[in-house]
Amino acid sequence: MIEFSHVSKEYSNGVKGLDDVTLHIGQGEFVAIIGLSGAGKSTLLRSINRMHEITAGTLQVNGTDVASLNGKKLRSFRRGIGMIFQSFHLVGRTTVIKNVLMSKVPAMPFWRVVPGIFTKEEKIDALEALDKVGILEKAYMRADQLSGGQQQRVALARTLAQHPEIILADEPVAALDPVTARQVMGDFAKINKELNITILLNIHHVELALAYAERIIGIRSGKIVFDGKASSVDKAVLAGIYGEEMPEGVEELYEAV
Template sequence: MIECKDLSLVYPDGTQGLKNVNITINPGEFVVIVGLSGAGKSTLIRSLNRLVQPTSGGLYIDGENILSLKPNELRKLRTKVGMIFQHHNLVKRNTVMKNVIAGRLGYVGTLRSLMNLYSKEDRSLAYENLKRVSIEEKVHTRADQLSGGQQQRVSIARVLTQQPNVILADEPVASLDPPTSHQVMNYLRKINREDGITTIVNLHFIDMAMEYADRIIGMRAGQVVFDGHVSEVSERTFEDIYDRKIKEDDLRGGNEPYESNKAITS
């Protein structure tokens, strides 16, 4: 369970990233955070694994206040709260396997990881996760030789190799085309359903949010302006969140259910 209590963040330049955010996210939920760029979606999600540092309020994961963690404890937290980035953030010159096994960094000893001495269990875990996102045939390919969608799948495999309780995804499909976007979102939802991993995704596409989320949190100017089950959400809700009419750009489109299912099984 993740709880934010009056969570606020002011950046050093004075920008208010978050303002009195109060939310509770239950285990196994698939939450999509929507809002325009600059609304604080990224700041919120990056606070949850402390890539940014909230300036006041409380942030509890499973009852533990993570704002007061020491560096060692923070690393332990990060193994359990995995993250997927907009630009995949794979180490481009490393192989797919080396990128995925990096998910074990928080578990193995420093010396073992520097010498690439991973146990057979770790390596088979990494390989199984590559299989789950159907990219196992690229295991020894260099990451920069993959397409955007393939790279994002590798980064999903990396996060799975962390064996996390929570997956944070910061605009995971913003730099992908519509069919690939749906493929990636389908994988995330499938993993959420099968493994019960709490999943929090930032999106700015309304149609995708509606299709994949259990629950939608709307943000504007650092504040939570909507929080509810997807069934309570209408176009009107989004217009309230965005504080303007819905435009073509707010939709990703391009979902044909058959195609996206095929992509998973192929």
């Protein structure tokens, strides 16, 4: 599915975002990437859809060399990969359903894009995506009238309307309160199980990573320092990932893990 082979990413200032990363992620996995800020979590995630260019090694998705794609082929490839960010990237003054329908625009002919003409089938598809994340009743509300958790669910529904094989989520619950963060993580877990979509997400909240993801990848200074089942993460593993710079809440986990 996703294959990193000795992948490195060096930025123009000489900083290594990734350092000789080799790993395989199979279809239908739910993977959480954890580590300190600046460890390379976002770089790893964003290299998969080529938001970041790797500088060494090879990265393949379903047998396709990502670095070889350009133009239409790259745009088509990216349509199969949903991307969710910490900020929701919604158009606040328009309706929820119209925000979800925006996922259809890249594949639409120009004559439909300008006036915003969507087919009945596309509208039904958008409504079904909203139903999957439990906010169908909000379809005709303005997006800026929703809570933060609801807006993130709209962003997730918009991604689902792409019918992706992979969803990449870059700190999707960082801006949410603890209760809402768990609800959104539950949505990811449900989608992963029911639709068999591969999900990779970066997350600062270690307790949520352990509670919802099946596999944990720990990254430190651009290197993979742990890759295993969430159930196998213990005090020693967390110490290897975070060293002496434990984020808030990790110390408490020591007693629970």
